[in-house]
Amino acid sequence: MDGSYLSHAGVIAASRSFVCIRPLTYESAIEAPYLQSLFRGRSGNLENTVFAMLGPDAKTQLCRTGRSPDFAFRSPDEMAAAMKQILQKYPDAKSISQPLPLLPNVRLGLNVSSCDNTPLAIIYSPEKSTRVRLEQQLAKLAWSKDHIGQVQYCVATTAEELKPLGLEKTTKPGVLVVQPGAYGNNGHLISAVDVTAEASKLADAVDFALLVSEFQQKTMRSHVSQGQRLGVNWKTAIPVTDSGGRGRGRR
Amino acid sequence: MRHRIALLLLPLAATLVAPKVDAAERIAWYSTLKQGLAVAKTTGRPILLISAAPHCHGISGIW
Numbered sequence: 118m119d120g121s122y123l124s125h126a127g128v129i130a131a132s133r134s135f136v137c138i139r140p141l142t143y144e145s146a147i148e149a150p151y152l153q154s155l156f157r158g159r160s161g162n163l164e165n166t167v168f169a170m171l172g173p174d175a176k177t178q179l180c181r182t183g184r185s186p187d188f189a190f191r192s193p194d195e196m197a198a199a200m201k202q203i204l205q206k207y208p209d210a211k212s213i214s215q216p217l218p219l220l221p222n223v224r225l226g227l228n229v230s231s232c233d234n235t236p237l238a239i240i241y242s243p244e245k246s247t248r249v250r251l252e253q254q255l256a257k258l259a260w261s262k263d264h265i266g267q268v269q270y271c272v273a274t275t276a277e278e279l280k281p282l283g284l285e286k287t288t289k290p291g292v293l294v295v296q297p298g299a300y301g302n303n304g305h306l307i308s309a310v311d312v313t314a315e316a317s318k319l320a321d322a323v324d325f326a327l328l329v330s331e332f333q334q335k336t337m338r339s340h341v342s343q344g345q346r347l348g349v350n351w352k353t354a355i356p357v358t359d360s361g362g363r364g365r366g367r368r
Numbered sequence: 369m370r371h372r373i374a375l376l377l378l379p380l381a382a383t384l385v386a387p388k389v390d391a392a393e394r395i396a397w398y399s400t401l402k403q404g405l406a407v408a409k410t411t412g413r414p415i416l417l418i419s420a421a422p423h424c425h426g427i428s429g430i431w
Contacts, residue, residue: 129395132396135415136398137395142421148419216407218396231429232422232429266397300427301429335430345425345427359421
């Protein structure tokens with residue numbers, strides 16, 4: 118996918134008034150049929166990427182749907198202009214306090230934050246009420262002007278889920294901000310706050326992680342070849358059906 | 369060791385960097401249809417959707 122569309126200033130500015138959803142292809146058997154209903158490749162199967170702009174009903178197609186934005190637009194400028202036009206059709210759209218955008222679990226959280234080169238904040242608590250409270254506190258931060266899109270978030274309900282970080286025996290409930298490893302299969306703790314922390318302490322922990330985390334730009338070819346040498350082998354939740362990929366799904 | 373030091377310095381460093389950390393702007397994504405579609409329904413906002421696989425040829429850490 119051409120990343121220039123999604124990093125274009127006009128597209129990002131317009132995206133603030135959209136609801137932006139990036140489902141993880143081949144990571145949910147429940148989501149796959151919907152993605153497939155939006156776009157199928159020549160093989161008729163679900164491809165690695167699906168692009169769509171839709172009405173709030175998730176059915177009305179607002180532009181040509183395809184594998185990527187360049188199926189619908191000739192340039193990022195054109196996409197940004199189209200998004201602005203679309204927004205004019207929805208003058209009554211509400212501005213609400215949005216929930217914390219959560220990745221499905223720690224495993225995917227580490228991988229996606231590695232793909233995005235961002236820190237990952239993990240809300241860890243066995244108690245639902247504590248998780249909900251921390252989610253609400255972090256949501257305010259996540260949608261604030263200086264933090265929007267800068268950090269990934271997920272939830273852990275058991276210490277076992279923290280195993281990829283080596284924290285399963287030592288960590289107390291709270292918010293853990295970690296730097297993912299290059300392959301997103303591990304990571305290390307940068308900052309942490311306990312469950313009683315005030316919102317300002319949460320913000321400090323996140324800001325500190327943003328300050329000290331270090332990411333190297335990845336190039337597809339060297340990342341893949343080095344990953345193969347290291348024996349990295351990501352298992353998808355459902356089989357990969359894109360003809361350009363390898364069918365390594367859990368069966 | 370580096371990370372232990374980092375944790376110890378957290379309050380000081382956070383004070384120094386607050387209130388903001390300069391970073392390139394990014395799109396903020398919901399990662400699940402369930403969460404994203406619920407927000408779209410509640411707000412009446414249009415949806416920008418791009419699904420992506422967080423691996424390439426079985427190698428994670430890259431879109």
